[in-house]
Amino acid sequence: KQEVTQIPAALSVPEGENLVLNCSFTDSAIYNLQWFRQDPGKGLTSLLLIQSSQREQTSGRLNASLDKSSGRSTLYIAASQPGDSATYLCAVQSEKLVFGKGTKLTVNP
């Protein structure tokens, strides 16, 4: 059974800092991994999708990496801004889509 863990559960940083969010999964037989952000009371916004054959994806200030063999993915956010404050979730697609519990990020001005 696939299990997805995100550490830390919460993170508070000053504006401008570079930061890394972690996601680990127990079963390396995955099709893809996707990172989302969720604002309070809202749906999920797709940030990056990494196919199982890929090692990383980049979009603007975001970079996500995938290491299937170790069951890990990281989301790197460069030059963080207060608007980046949200909960970040990773989701692993194997037989079913399994989400982590998320990391709540607060970027302080």
Added chain:
Amino acid sequence: KAGVTQTPRYLIKTRGQQVTLSCSPISGHRSVSWYQQTPGQGLQFLFEYFSETQRNKGNFPGRFSGRQFSNSRSEMNVSTLELGDSALYLCASSFSGELFFGEGSRLTVL
């Protein structure tokens, strides 16, 4: 291009009632999946439909059901509501593995 649309956005029901939620996917997307989000359990997969067929199902009781129509729109139904069914219900449509979510339907069961 319109995003995923879920209706209603908010609803309040009492125990024992039933509820139907609707999801209109992004035009051209044939896969629709449903999720339940609660503070304690996080996001949990309910079921997935593709071309009107249920392709996968999560570990939820039979009170939770769904269907998909020929135009890819989907509905989910929860019968005999319980207090623990209070949650944000999210629908996603997908294309080439990437999921796009709606804003969700927030259900409160009293």
